[in-house]
Amino acid sequence: MGAGQPMVIVTGGSRGIGAATARLAARRGYAVCINYYRNREAAEGVVAEITANGGQARALAADVASETDVQALFEQAEEALGPVAALVNNAGVLEQQCRVENIDAARLTRILATNVTGAFLCCREAVRRMSTRHGGQGGAIVNVSSAASRLGAAGEYVDYAASKGAMDTLTIGLSREVAGEGIRVNAVRPAFIYTDMHADGGEPGRVDRLKASLPMQRGGQPEEVASAIVWLLSDEASYATGSFIELAGGR
Template identity: 45%
Template sequence: MNRAVVVVTGGTRGIGAAIARELAATCDLVLSYRSNADAATALRAELESLGASCELVQADVTVDGDIERLFDSAIARFGRIDGLVNNAGATMHIGPLAETPADVVRAVIELNLTAAVLCARRAVQLMSTRLGGTGGVIVNISSGAATLGSPGEYVHYAAAKAGIDALTTGLAKELGPEGIRVVGVAPGTIRTEIHADAGDAGRPDRVAARVPLGRAGEVGDIAPIVAWLFGPGAAFISGTTIRVAGGA
């Protein structure tokens, strides 16, 4: 079986790790992580037990040189890439915009939007049939916040994710003739460490009542959809963002 080679940014924790587990049955993986080497190493062992070859790359995707090193590592190990999951992200703060430090606003936009655009740029350089590649798939992890705006919590993050939705739309039109599909997935409130990292570990339970399906989501609600987008059943899907938010 020909196994696709997929790069997953932020691929060793939360939604990213769940996506890696789903992809492991059919794909070899290149996972970036920022700092938790122990968690990354443990996940690699798990993925290899599932049959995937897995390359770990310590990288901060807000640093241009680290983006280059991430994709260079993929090429050095596998000789090509066939897909990218732009997953790395964080809210970093919860509160009204007026109470959000300027450096946090800049950091959130840099991580959630600028880094994703630059990772997509590098992936296109390697996958585009116009540039000598064989095509591929880019999946951008957006957020339900992109359309709700998240007032009082993190409008800076919502604004960045709205940019991701525009990236998905525009890049899909640009790259369709070059053999690359671009699709977004927009999770709602999901139980991951993103909330604790921003200082509000109890947020999923606190906001669950707003969700029509009556609960916060789990990483297992997101990962199978992302994995499906790399398969033949999604071959005619591009330029759209799939909302996975329990009706919210």
């Protein structure tokens, strides 16, 4: 471990916004734990990029919807890279586009387990380690929400949008709960970003279909979201907590 390097855990760090955030955080001096669920090869690829540029990184598998996995993730990350100073709650899932009338309970359970339970569990473990109330040194949490939480994603994935609404509420509540304990909690709300997630929803070209309807008339890049996330983690955002940065091209 590099001397004095703060450590950040990035959940869902093997692709898209998570991978871009991991790369940028490493360039800004963080030791980076890249959490992944299934794609070890992709996660190790991000680690290789970071280490080739002189950074510190480790890929660790965990399903954030599993309490035991999350506990093990934080323990292994600290063992490998030192005390956690920051958390980026980026892991998230969505399913094939459909209307609410066609959503079943099993799908809801899958979405909420990762996007809501996972976010809560990771925040819990981070607070237990970072809070001055527990002897920690403070830290920062950034939750990766979505503009869908306020737009609703009608006809596509209202369940995903609802899960991100829950993440918004978590951000506000937790930020107030731990503000006096040295921890800042903020969120970003990206949308219309060029990532693989749209393919998960059944429409790889979704951003190109919608970009003309956006005020900026273009889709966003993962690196643009990563810049906002890493800024919120940094001391430059030292008086920001319970805040949201909208990253949806003006929508």
